[in-house]
Amino acid sequence: MATTNATITINSDITSSPLSISKNMVLKKFQSTDGIDETTGLQTKKFAATTAVAIIINTEGTAAKASKVYIRNTGSDSAEFFYVALNENAAAAAETETIGKLYAGDWMLFPWAATANVTHNITVAPSTTDAMTLEYMVFQE
């Protein structure tokens, strides 16, 4: 059993009283205190087209088991982004179901329900044909 820690820190001065969030979690198996012990490792993929691409296939996970996904847009152009979606073939704005737009430098970490349904592939689509790079990693039991 492995121990993997993930810590988030959010600081903001949006409100007149500064907002500060700091939380650690241990990545655990579903309804268990045991740590997740499988991973894809950190992967890097380069893009140069706006075509949607499934970067994580539903069959890589197991239904009713815990999976966590980390994705980061390594770019630096604030106008460029990746759509990230749970979708079989596209990741455009109103497709079912786009999660959001991952802009340059943005990262996301979320639990993933890796059901047998093909629409639970994780799909991305770059906003431009400029060279863009994603890092991503799956943690699973």
Next chain:
Amino acid sequence: MATTTATVGISSTDLQPGNTLGISASTTLYQTGTTTGMDLVDYGVGKLTQASGADALQEALGTADTSNYVYICNTSTNKDQYMVIGIHDTVIGNLGSEEWLFIPWNMGDADAEINIEAEASGSITYEYAIFKSTYTLPAKT
């Protein structure tokens, strides 16, 4: 203009034998496609019961296809209690006890609400923060 930063650290000494894992990333949250900081936020604490079924944590009442970010933490310490997190009819994943998520959310269309559901029994306390580029309050009833 406000400044909001979100930082993540993921570490493990035994998930990948012979290769210590150490991911560190930080991003500044900007309004859609700009370098202007976010200036809208909702944050707080809520309780969710299994009996209530799925509930909308946040309706997609801002401008569609924009830059927004969602943080949710399941503060339950009972390993059997988890939160099902979804966008409209699509389940993203199960957020276990003492786990958090951080995702971009583009409010792809008016139906793209963030919804949450408590499983498997009892009441779950959760914390959340939602940073938004735009937002319109719900109409009075």
